[in-house]
Amino acid sequence: MLKTCYKKADSIECFFDLLKESALKSYIRGGRISGVVFNERKYRLKTLGFTQERLQELEQLHKRKSDIGGLRKKSKEKIINHNR
Numbered sequence: 659m660l661k662t663c664y665k666k667a668d669s670i671e672c673f674f675d676l677l678k679e680s681a682l683k684s685y686i687r688g689g690r691i692s693g694v695v696f697n698e699r700k701y702r703l704k705t706l707g708f709t710q711e712r713l714q715e716l717e718q719l720h721k722r723k724s725d726i727g728g729l730r731k732k733s734k735e736k737i738i739n740h741n742r
Contacts, residue, residue: 660694660706669720670713 659680667673674684674691683695693702703713 660703660708664708664712664716667716668723670716673713673716 659682660677663673663676663680667676677684677694684691685693685695685700687693687702692704693700694706695701704710
């Protein structure tokens with residue numbers, strides 16, 4: 659379930675929302691989300707292979723997508739203005 663949610667997510671918030679929809683509750687340790695609860699057992703994300711660096715990749719992906727969206731919008735505006 660974690661891998662599927664990770665593949666679908668485009669940000670960390672989206673990842674945790676997808677986990678919540680999949681009936682996996684997250685738990686907080688040290689002031690941040692650090693794992694999931696499954697069958698009343700806690701599993702740390704780091705132990706499951708989802709390190710902080712891997713989760714940061716989602717944020718980088720989200721930033722890239724928003725940058726590309728902005729460039730596309732500027733390009734369309736430029737084409738429209740050029741055709742006038």
